[in-house]
Amino acid sequence: MFDVFLAHNNVDKPAVRVVSNKLKSLGLTIWLDEEQIPPGETWQDALQRAISEVKSAAIFVGTNGLGRWQSIELPALVSQFVEQKIPVIPVLLPGVSSIPNELPFLRQFQAAIFENDVEDEKAIRNLYWGITGKESNQPPNFLGRGEIFESITDATLYLDHTSQDPVDEIRKHITQGTLISPKYIYSFPYGANLWLALCNDSHEYRYYADSIALIRAEKSRIIEAINPEIIRANPDYISLGCGNGIKDRIFLQQILSQSGSTRPRSYYYPYDISPVLLSKAIREVCESAILRQSIKIKAIEADFQNLPLFKPVYQYRQEPNIFALLGNTLGNMRDDVGFLRQVKKAMYPDDVLLVEVRLYREDDTVLSDDVQRIKQFDFTPLRWLGVTYESEKLSYSISENVSSARAVTLVANYQDFMFQEGDGVQRISSAELACVHLYQKNSQDVVYGLENVFEQENFKIEAKFVSESTAVFILTLAPQSDF
Numbered sequence: 001m002f003d004v005f006l007a008h009n010n011v012d013k014p015a016v017r018v019v020s021n022k023l024k025s026l027g028l029t030i031w032l033d034e035e036q037i038p039p040g041e042t043w044q045d046a047l048q049r050a051i052s053e054v055k056s057a058a059i060f061v062g063t064n065g066l067g068r069w070q071s072i073e074l075p076a077l078v079s080q081f082v083e084q085k086i087p088v089i090p091v092l093l094p095g096v097s098s099i100p101n102e103l104p105f106l107r108q109f110q111a112a113i114f115e116n117d118v119e120d121e122k123a124i125r126n127l128y129w130g131i132t133g134k135e136s137n138q139p140p141n142f143l144g145r146g147e148i149f150e151s152i153t154d155a156t157l158y159l160d161h162t163s164q165d166p167v168d169e170i171r172k173h174i175t176q177g178t179l180i181s182p183k184y185i186y187s188f189p190y191g192a193n194l195w196l197a198l199c200n201d202s203h204e205y206r207y208y209a210d211s212i213a214l215i216r217a218e219k220s221r222i223i224e225a226i227n228p229e230i231i232r233a234n235p236d237y238i239s240l241g242c243g244n245g246i247k248d249r250i251f252l253q254q255i256l257s258q259s260g261s262t263r264p265r266s267y268y269y270p271y272d273i274s275p276v277l278l279s280k281a282i283r284e285v286c287e288s289a290i291l292r293q294s295i296k297i298k299a300i301e302a303d304f305q306n307l308p309l310f311k312p313v314y315q316y317r318q319e320p321n322i323f324a325l326l327g328n329t330l331g332n333m334r335d336d337v338g339f340l341r342q343v344k345k346a347m348y349p350d351d352v353l354l355v356e357v358r359l360y361r362e363d364d365t366v367l368s369d370d371v372q373r374i375k376q377f378d379f380t381p382l383r384w385l386g387v388t389y390e391s392e393k394l395s396y397s398i399s400e401n402v403s404s405a406r407a408v409t410l411v412a413n414y415q416d417f418m419f420q421e422g423d424g425v426q427r428i429s430s431a432e433l434a435c436v437h438l439y440q441k442n443s444q445d446v447v448y449g450l451e452n453v454f455e456q457e458n459f460k461i462e463a464k465f466v467s468e469s470t471a472v473f474i475l476t477l478a479p480q481s482d483f
Contacts, residue, residue, distance in 0.1 A: 002031040004131045005050050007074060008060035015093055016060055018118045019127070026128055047077060056131045057081050059106060062093040066103070075105045089130040094118065119312065170381050171421060179411075179432045182332050183273045183303055184381045191380035192276035194373060199244055204373050207358050210469045211327065215247055215356075218465045218472070223254045225463035225474050226322070226352055231259050234266045235320045235352075240304065240343065241329035242270035245281030251324065251354070252291055269314050271300040271307070304339065307346050321351045328358040331437035336403050337453055344457060344477070353459070353475040357450060360408045360438035361469055378412040378434040385419040393417065394433075406449025407437035439471065447471050 004023065008016045013034075020030045031054050037046045059074065066074060081088050090099055090111040097113070099106050112127040114120045166184055173180045185191040202209040215222070223231065235255065239248045252268060268291075270281045278299045286292050300310055314321065323343060333339040343353065375394045382389075393415045402409040412434040418427045441447045445466040454461055459475040466472075 001029075002036075002050075002054045003028040003056065005031040005054040005057040006033075006060065007057060007077070009062055009064055009066055011064045012060055012062040012093060015062065015118045019060075019091070019124070022124050023128065023131070026124075028128070028131060051077075051080055051084060051086075054086065056087040056089065058089045058091045058112075058127065058131070060091045060093060061096050061099065061103065061106075063095040065100070078105055087130060087133075089127060091123075091127060094120075117309065119309075167384050170384050171419070171426075174385075174419075174428055174431045175426070177432075179334050179435060180381045182434060184384065185377065185434065186272070186274040186277065188380050188384065189274075189276050190383060191377060192274040194377045194380070196244055196277075196280060198373050198377060199246075201373060204371050207328070207469055210467060211356065211358075212246065214465065214467045214470045214472065215250055219250050219254045220258075222354075222463070222465060222472060222474065223251065223258050227462075227476075230320045230322070230350070230352060231255055232261065233319050234259060234261055235322050236267040236269065236314060237322050237324060238269040238271060238314055239281070239324045239326070240271050240307075241325070241327060242272050242277060242281035243327050244277065245270065245284030247326050247356075248281060248324065249285045249288055249291065251322075252285060252295065253288055255322070256290065256294055266295050266319070267314070268295045268297045269300055270297070271302065271304075271310075273301070273303055275301055304342070307342060311346060321348065322354060323347060323351060324354045326354065326356040328356060328436065330355060331358055331407065331439065332435075334402065334435055336405060336407075336437055337457070340453070340457060344459070347477060349477055351477070352462075353473075355473045355475060357439045357447070357471050357473075358436070359447070359466075359469050359471055360440050375412075379414065381433055382414060382417070382419075382431075387417050387419055399435075402435065403437045403449075405437070405439060405453045407439045409435050409437050411435045441466065441471065445471075 006016055006020060016032070020032055023030055031050055033046070036050070037043070057078070059078070078088055088106075088109050090103075090106045090109050092099070092111050092113045094114050094117050097115075099111060110130070112123050112130060114123040166187070170180055170184055186195065198205040199208050237248070237252055237255070242248055248268070248270065252266075255266075268285060270278050270285075272278050272281070278301055282297055282299060285295075285297070298313065300313070302310070323346070325343065330336050330340060347353065372391060375391055376389060379389050379394055395413055395415070397411050397413060399409045399411050402411075411432055413430055414433055415430050416428075417431075418425050420426075439447050439450045445464075447464075447466070450471075451461065454473070454475060458478045460478045462474040462476055464471060464473045
């Protein structure tokens with residue numbers, strides 16, 4: 001006999017899996033379709049069989065409503081549960097505060113409500129109480145790295161924490177005159193693939209070529225500058241904006257080489273909004289035979305704003321983490337200091353932050369007209385709206401005081417275009433499509449504004465490596481004062 005049957009819309013499967021694993025950690029046995037229905041068996045037969053095999057039923061209701069089979073068969077199924085005197089528990093997932101009016105057959109039952117997220121301990125306890133008839137004094141276990149996906153090498157975790165339509169959000173930014181989030185460049189396959197092409201174009205994207213050259217030349221010294229005890233402990237590597245994975249592969253191989261471990265065991269977490277880039281990074285890292293044998297990979301497809309929600313995944317092991325913020329990912333955020341604070345909140349005291357930034361040069365090629373791929377890349381958000389690209393309408397301007405790190409900020413502007421909105425056409429005189437912060441250094445290679453920000457945000461600079469166009473910092477969290 002199973003303790004509980006989990007009925008749900010297939011769209012809510014990721015959330016239901018989390019709840020299922022938490023209930024399992026409390027000692028309950030779960031009837032979940034993907035675990036109990038063998039190939040070839042019909043849904044109808046499986047559901048009828050489940051009625052005689054379960055002690056209770058949990059009916060999940062998410063923001064997407066009921067699935068197709070739920071809408072047709074769930075009312076009859078609930079009636080059969082009631083006739084068999086099987087407890088029925090409505091489970092309201094985050095975003096649903098009450099049982100919808102179209103589900104009157106569930107209103108007679110007390111619901112378990114997940115108010116904030118599926119890690120809600122109170123909701124798990126209430127659900128356990130409804131299933132067993134007794135309260136649990138045992139806290140649910142968090143999802144630990146490797147515990148659930150222990151037998152496989154690669155797993156992908158996906159989180160879309162917003163129901164906002166990307167086209168609607170882009171329209172809103174344009175009409176309000178605000179900068180469009182860079183995620184709408186990379187999450188669009190066209191933009192991600194164009195960026196990969198740019199990485200192979202040293203003429204247009206000179207910064208990337210310079211950056212790779214610095215990292216290859218200094219990789220040993222960069223890893224040596226990290227506390228040797230951390231390297232020997234087989235740290236996990238969290239890549240915030242994995243790109244094409246080449247830099248991650250270089251650093252992962254160097255960490256493994258300098259660890260001295262005979263049985264290395266680390267996890268690689270490429271974190272990106274783009275499935276195209278995640279796939280590319282994983283393939284790149286797996287080109288190394290020694291890395292394939294020595295690391296496990298969990299790709300996280302999510303917006304950076306959801307970084308704190310993944311702490312149970314990438315911070316539950318005792319080993320320290322190396323957070324990698326490479327490729328001027330920091331400089332692509334309009335509120336770069338705010339993003340740095342968000343990363344800091346995700347770190348533990350013994351973690352390390354590896355930050356790469358792009359430095360300002362007066363002859364930067366992005367200011368010239370000979371940058372057609374870069375222009376098309378920055379134009380990507382308007383492709384969502386069906387706007388036709390015209391090179392002469394896209395230009396770049398320099399702004400100051402956008403970043404509190406005293407950077408020079410390049411802003412891409414597109415002039416005089418129209419897009420469809422409802423039954424009409426909206427005409428826009430100018431829109432900001434993208435920005436990039438270029439941090440300034442002095443003659444002593446001090447990246448003065450950014451280094452001041454690191455100090456103000458309680459980071460300690462353990463080491464830095466500076467070339468003409470690139471700077472790489474190794475940061476740790478400064479000890480907090482007791483006062």
